[in-house]
Amino acid sequence: MRRNRGQITVDEALDDIRSGDLIAAGMYTAEPKQIFRRIHEICGRVRNVSLWTCLLGEDYPFITDPAYWDTFRFYSIFNGPQMRRCMKEGAGAFLPNNLCYLGEEQVARRTPDIYFGAATLPEEDGTLWLAPSLQTELENFRAAKIRILELNPHVPRIFGASKIHMEDLDGYILSDAPVFDNPMPLPGETDRAIARRVAALIHDGDTIQFGIGRLPEAISDALMEKRDLGIHTEMLGNSLGRLIRAGVVTNARKNFLPGESVVGFVWGSREFYDFIDSRQDIRIEPSRFVNDACIIGKNDNLVSVNSALSVDLTGQVCSESIGTLQYSGTGGAMDFAMGAFRSKGGRGIIAMPSTTGNGRISRITAVLAPGSAVSIQRGYTDYVITEYGTARLRGRTIPERAEALIGIAHPAFRDRLREDAERAGYLS
Incomplete structure (x- = not known):
């Protein structure tokens, strides 16, 4: 039974926190x-x-000021700059994960004492909709001993598994705070060169998945002449939103859940939130469903596009760490790589610039740096694309993979990569 205190203040919500509590929060x-x-x-x-x-959407004092870190212990599922600093100072820890199972793993590890999140304003019958991020939120919301939500008119309403009722809450706070947004970045010429190669592998009627950033924006530009694309994606952002708005995405040819863009969370600009609000053709489900490789694989011709920090000459993909530094997180990279393999006609694409560090460092390396996380096991690496070309790895031997990847590396690094490959025994 919920306490159903109705509207409460922030002070009252904070008073619910006790020493030793575990707090799960919406993202x-x-x-x-x-x-x-x-x-x-x-x-x-x-x-x-x-x-x-x-x-996090703001530099909140609790995570940016070390004076408060004696009180808190942070557990991260995907690092940003604030969390990287906390971990460096010993105030936090990262949980390796595949997003598909993360919500269940969190609750199995320990039941949250409190869930803090956000939702839409209620309808007349008391129905409301959790803010559209169901990565782990639904599992934690359902399991929490105390549930408190900020009800906010700026939260976009996305239909699906996010539907709840006021009776499900222990209390709510009325909020007018702007929703955490992500303005649209401008792609560069390298991004556009990569995007053209990605677009060549995407055909009319395919179902697509990709994320956020300059490269996805460039890919969406390159797909504007396609027809009847579908969406089954972990994250729906500005780039995919523009394809919906342009009529490129219709979901008409999807064999699984036709007519609907299936998403796990949304993150984009304020304009994007206004556009997707209350659309009947967008359906949100928890990551346990959206990121399940068996569910992903039910979509014929599923094309997954993700990026990476580095790829070694055997096809191991690191998308989350720089050596031992946990830079970001796995997210759904492995989930969708596996799902694309299960899809009839599916394709998995890793798209990335050939270099980083202002051209000083090759992203294609003979071996991953010591301590690097293998985000995608090499057996699931299908295509790797840079501005210099497309390498097909699926079904290829180690020497064939090494040759293909050297061929799409930046020209300044190819001779060294070949020498390293010969030294490693990949090439003779």
Whole structure:
């Protein structure tokens, strides 16, 4: 039974926190901004409070000011700059994960004492919709001993598994805070060169998945002449939103859940949120469904496009760490790589610039740097694309893979890569 306190204040929400509690919180559009702006005020009253966290929309005092870190212990599923600093100082830890199973793993590890999140304003019958981020939020919301949401008119309503009722809450806070957004970045010429190669592998009627950033924006530009694309994606952002708006995405040829763009969370600009609000052709489901490789594979001609920090000459993909530094997270990279393999006619694409560090470092390496996470096991690496070409790895031997990847590396690094490949025994 829920306490159903109705509307409460931020002070009352903070009073619910006790020493030793585990707090699970919504991410992206579901971030509880009013609470996060003041949660540092519990310091001195309680201790040893654990908090699941991810990328954050603001530099909140509780995570940016080390003075508060004695009170909190942060557990991250995807690092941003704030969390990288916390981990460096020993105030946080990263949980390796595949997003498909993460919500269940969190709850199995420990039941959250409190869930803080966000939702739409209620309808007349008390129905409301969780903010459109169901990566782990639904599992944690359902399991939490105390559930408190910020109800916010700026939260876009996306139909699907996000539907709840006011009776499901222990209390709510009215909020007018702007939703965590992500303005549209401008692609560069390298991004556009890569995007043209990606677009050549995507055909009319395919179902697509990709994420956020300059490269996905360039890919969406390159797909504007395609027809009847479908969407089954972990994240729906500005780039895919533009394809929906342009009529390129219709979902008409999807064999699985036709007519619907299936998503796990949304993150984009304010204009994007306004555009997708209450659309009947967008359906949100938890990552346990969206990122399940067996579910992904039910979509024929599923094309997954993700990026990477580095790829070695055997096809191992690192998308989350720089050596031992946990830079970001796995997200759904492995989930969708496996799903694309299961899809009839599916293709898995790793698209990335050939270099980083202003051209000083090759992203294609003979071996991954010591300590690097293998985000995608080489057996699931299909295509790798840079601005210099497309390498097909699926069904290829180690020497064939090495030759193909050297061929799409930046020309300045090819001779060294070949020498390293020969030294490693990949080439003779």
